Amino acid sequence: MEMRLLPALILFLGSYLPLSLILLIQDVKESSWNASLCKVAAWSGCQLPELSNPGRALGFLFICGLSFVVFMILMKSLSGHSSLEVVDSKSIPNDLINYVFPYVVSFMGLDLGVNGKFFGFLLFIALMFVITYRSGQILMNPLLLVAGWQLYELNIVTEGHKRCVKALSEEPVRNGDQLESCLVHGIYVLHRRDK
The missing domain is CATH 2.40.50 (OB fold (Dihydrolipoamide Acetyltransferase, E2P))
Known part of the structure; x- marks a missing residue:
């Protein structure tokens, strides 16, 4: 049976959950890294780290996380x-080679706030999906x-x-x-x- 496009896309995006976490961490503002850690007993003084591009960083994390959960449910239900x-x-x-390239890109200065780099990265991920899907390697998922x-x-x-x-x-x-x-x-x- 040929995998349909939507389940294949869900699997592909779910496989990049670790990348979305890396990009989220890289998007944390420097001021948040320099802030002192709050004490567990004093939750009122705690703040979540501030992101430079929260929509993009959290959006990518949400899409990849949801895709991973949905795919694992689909795999169990087969x-x-x-x-x-x-x-x-x-x-x-x-x-693992198809999944290594985007991770390398994330460490080559991907700035989620620069539209050209962000949309270029999305195009790169889209091309990786097409290549992976058309080659029949979509189930070769390291996660x-x-x-x-x-x-x-x-x-x-x-x-x-x-x-x-x-x-x-x-x-x-x-x-x-x-x-x-x-x-x-x-x-x-x-x-x-x-x-």
Whole structure:
């Protein structure tokens, strides 16, 4: 099944939640960094750090955070449409290069207050999404690893045919496992039969 554009966009934006946190921290005004820390007992004197561009920094954080939560709910709700038997399994590292570039950009002087740099960054993210989506790598999301999902290369038997496939699973996959699967954008999403 081909992943639809909106769920793919949600996954893509959710994967940049750490980047949105980095940009938020970089947007904190220098005066806030120099302010003294308030004491826990004296909450009345505490103030949140002041942001240079709160709309952009908090907006990006909100969109990425919401996208991540929605995507994790979608991943949990996927149900198996076919059965498979694992003949051989091998855990493989996730391809992180597509997610590294924007992080590098964030440390190369991205100022959320400069319209040219901000909109250029948005264009860059949009192009990364198109490339990632069209290449079929949209499920290669490093935050899935953080959330407990692992990428596997499997030799399987499904519907009487042997195949070598890539698969995502929340639980360890072992030789001989009988699993339910849902094919999403060329990657099998695996679930135990008892779910």
